[in-house]
Amino acid sequence: MKFIDIATLDVQGGNGGKGCISFRREKFVPKGGPNGGNGGNGGNVKIRSDRNLNTLLDYRYKSHYTATRGEHGKGSNKHGKRGKDITLRVPVGTIIRDAETEQIITDLTEHGEHIIVAKGGRGGRGNAEFATPTNRAPRYAEPGGEGEARKIILELKLLADVGLVGMPNAGKSTLISKISAAKPKIADYPFTTLVPNLGIVKVRDSKTFTVADIPGLIEGAHEGKGLGIQFLRHIERTSVLAFLIEATDEKPRATFKTLIDELRNYNPAILDKSKLVVFTKKDVADEETIEKLNSFSISNDIPTLVISAVTGEGIREFIDCAWEKLMLERSEAE
Numbered sequence: 001m002k003f004i005d006i007a008t009l010d011v012q013g014g015n016g017g018k019g020c021i022s023f024r025r026e027k028f029v030p031k032g033g034p035n036g037g038n039g040g041n042g043g044n045v046k047i048r049s050d051r052n053l054n055t056l057l058d059y060r061y062k063s064h065y066t067a068t069r070g071e072h073g074k075g076s077n078k079h080g081k082r083g084k085d086i087t088l089r090v091p092v093g094t095i096i097r098d099a100e101t102e103q104i105i106t107d108l109t110e111h112g113e114h115i116i117v118a119k120g121g122r123g124g125r126g127n128a129e130f131a132t133p134t135n136r137a138p139r140y141a142e143p144g145g146e147g148e149a150r151k152i153i154l155e156l157k158l159l160a161d162v163g164l165v166g167m168p169n170a171g172k173s174t175l176i177s178k179i180s181a182a183k184p185k186i187a188d189y190p191f192t193t194l195v196p197n198l199g200i201v202k203v204r205d206s207k208t209f210t211v212a213d214i215p216g217l218i219e220g221a222h223e224g225k226g227l228g229i230q231f232l233r234h235i236e237r238t239s240v241l242a243f244l245i246e247a248t249d250e251k252p253r254a255t256f257k258t259l260i261d262e263l264r265n266y267n268p269a270i271l272d273k274s275k276l277v278v279f280t281k282k283d284v285a286d287e288e289t290i291e292k293l294n295s296f297s298i299s300n301d302i303p304t305l306v307i308s309a310v311t312g313e314g315i316r317e318f319i320d321c322a323w324e325k326l327m328l329e330r331s332e333a334e
């Protein structure tokens, strides 16, 4: 299944009901006063975050939502009922933007948060409300207000624990396919992965973490080169970043720097995350290279591993290392 993480919706609040023009008609009261009731307010369109959901898939099939209108006012001072609200449920982590201004309206980060995205129109006042000493029988009532109409964009950032970043062809998708049930497309050409993949990794017992494989990054990605950096939003909320670099890369340090620079250009805060460096495709590197990589070091707090998804070497260590970093991040977050 393709991971749908963006959806554009047209939302509209219900119109307000019309105010009523009506006069009392009673025996023995020849000129009854005005008794037209108010129209009900239109319903609102609301969005609520729900931890039981994890995609925006539903919104691909239905993208127009209009709340019901308020009932019109009636005679005998009866007010119209308000229109029903519509509540759209979205996964926790969904960002809502106004499609026109692209401004973020809100960021739903907790379960059960909700927001009105399109307000219903106000009910019009009935003629009873317009009676004054000089005009005791107004033949006027307000129409209902129009419901607010708006185009919004829902955007979901994957809530993965560990994000895999690397140049195209580094072996990101191969790794996720070895450590989880995710079955992404793997090929020996760059930009095989076009949409992010999410996998669940079993550590041991019932312990698991989630990992995100994103499309490859290249120098200039922040200017739109390659597939650009649009996918980096998926790793903004991961706790740990694994930098995958091919063991046969002749300039691993420069590659690491390029990746760091691209992330920094997107959002410098991403670099505060725990990091690990993972050299991939150990099986095709020569002894000398492997030896060099074994002593490769960026800094004390960035572990380095050399793995092969083909032979399975180092995979267990990768899982353990990522888990350890994750536990550290979690305990610091508490």
Ligand SMILES: Nc1nc2c(ncn2[C@@H]2O[C@H](COP(=O)(O)OP(=O)(O)OP(=O)(O)O)[C@@H](O)[C@H]2O)c(=O)[nH]1
Residues within 6 Å of the ligand: 166, 167, 168, 169, 170, 171, 172, 173, 174, 175, 185, 186, 187, 188, 189, 190, 191, 192, 193, 194, 214, 215, 216, 217, 280, 281, 282, 283, 284, 307, 308, 309, 310, 311
């Ligand atoms: N020999 C060897 N080949 C590998 C290993 N891991 C991945 N490959 C190969 O490297 C190529 C690229 O692998 P992918 O997993 O598609 O790379 P990616 O980083 O996801 O690439 P993009 O999606 O294009 O960014 C494929 O031909 C894989 O079979 C490995 O450990 N050893």
Ligand SMILES: [Mg+2]
Residues within 6 Å of the ligand: 172, 173, 174, 184, 185, 192, 193, 213, 214, 215, 216
């Ligand atoms: Mg890939």
